[in-house]
Each structure stands twice: as C-alpha cells, then as structure tokens.
Amino acid sequence: MVRRRNPLAEVFFLGIPTLLFIFVMLIPLMMSVFYSFTDWDGISKSYGFVGAENYARIFTTDTDFLDAFLFTAAMSAVTTVLTVLLGIILAAALSGGMRGRNILRLAFFLPNTLGGVVLGYVWKFILLIGVPYLGSRVSWQIFQIAWLGTPWSAFIAIALVSIWQGAGYVMVIMIAAFVGVPYDLTESAILDGASPRKILFSIKLPYCMPYITVCVFWVLSQTFKMFDLNVALTNGGPYGSTVSMALQIYRDAFNLNKYSLANAEAVIFFLILFVLTGIQMKVSKDKEEKYDAS
16 A cells, blocks of 8 residues: 655644754854854944954953863863763663662662752752861861862862763663673673673673763763853852853853854854764764674
C-alpha cells in the first residue's frame, strides 16, 4: 500500500520549526554580526560602521574579554576532567548490586536538576556563613579559608560547585553505558579470572568510549557557557578574577552600554562553541564508524 503525501502535515511539522529557527536563532545571529561592525551603544537611534574596530579592540586595548576567556578556558579544563572522572567513578560504583543504589543515584543526580542561580546562592551561604562558623569551632585550616575572598580560592569554589552539579548527569549517562556492555564479554572475563577492576579498565571503559566522548564535550560546552552559577556565587569577584565569557558579554552590553563591542564578543563566543561542537561531531562520528567496523 502506497501512502499518499500530505502537504499540510509537511508544512506543519517542517515549516513551523523552520520558521521558529529562522526568527529565534538565525535572524538574531545575523543582527548580532551586523551590529558588531558598528558603534551602536544599544540606546541611540543612529549608528555608524566602524569595520573590524570592535574585534581589534578585543585583542588590543579592551582585554577584559581575553581575561574572561583565559578564566573560562582554565575552568573548563579543570571541571571537564574532574566532572567526567567523578561521574565515571560514581557510575562504576552504582551500576552493580549495591544496596540503596537508587537512592544514591537520585542524591547525586539531584544537583543537576537545580538551576545554577539556586546552587550558587546556596553555596554562597554555605561558604560565607557555614564554613566560617565551623572555622570558629574547630581548628581545621580548610574551614578558616576565605573561599570567596581570594582569586585562587574563588576559582576552586566555582569549580567544586560546577563539578558537584554536573557529575550526576555524567553518572547517569555512564550507568546506561555500562548496562549496555554485552554480558558475554564480562562473563568471559569473569570465567578467565579477571577482577572487577580489570573488567572495568580493560572491557567496560574501552567499550564505552563513545559515551565518555559525549560526556567530555557536554561538560566542556556547559562550562564554557557558564553564567548563572558564576553570577550567583561570585558575580565575577574578587577583583574581576572569576568573570566568565558570558558574564563579560552581559556586562559590556547592559552595564557599560558597549553594545557593539558585546556583539563582537558574542560572535567570537559563538565561533568558539561552533568549533567545539564540530570537533565533538567529528570525534563521535569517527568513534561510531570504528565500533561499527569492529
């Protein structure tokens, strides 16, 4: 039986999403690129074209965005490695027959369901009120550190909260990956006398590399786009040492009225994320083809 085409259904299911993509994504992107070549302050009705002057300012005189990029890159490197590592450890521990594993899974995944603003203010209260209170009662040095008072300690604080938030999501992905490992592989290893540690490192992790790749790039992209957690926890302080790229763009656009400069920064930000997404797709595709061939 040959099905007849329904033009109305095609227009509804393809046309409407396409229009939404054009008006919500494509047109704002084109406008952002356009205004990045002007001197518009976001308020006045007139503007002039300045060419690539805004892009030149980013790399010469107005270097705040470069500082924000260095902070974001360092934060992304640290949190990506530790979040994925912690998520794999949690998945390996909770994918077996441990009693109460479902409750533990829920507990570790719960922070990922909360918004960055909520987590930021909760941990800000803990670090500014709870930790100093403990420091006044015990002599442990870790409780006497001003966690949001110095650049290095604020960096560690943001990294720890970000890792705590994202590890649960990685854990869920890796649990699904471990469950999908063919049973005959692990059964053969058990019969050969392989230990659980040997099975994990020699069978499960190599088999689950495509999932690990997805986790790595997910954490990397999420950290590069960090904004709400950064605002709620430190608001870029102390001394502007924890300003992320997204926060710097927001400040230039809405606090300093450097709208055209902020658009140029947003375009560069978009290109960085575009490159990361392209690398992720290329790596994921290569790994899928490798495993399909094997």
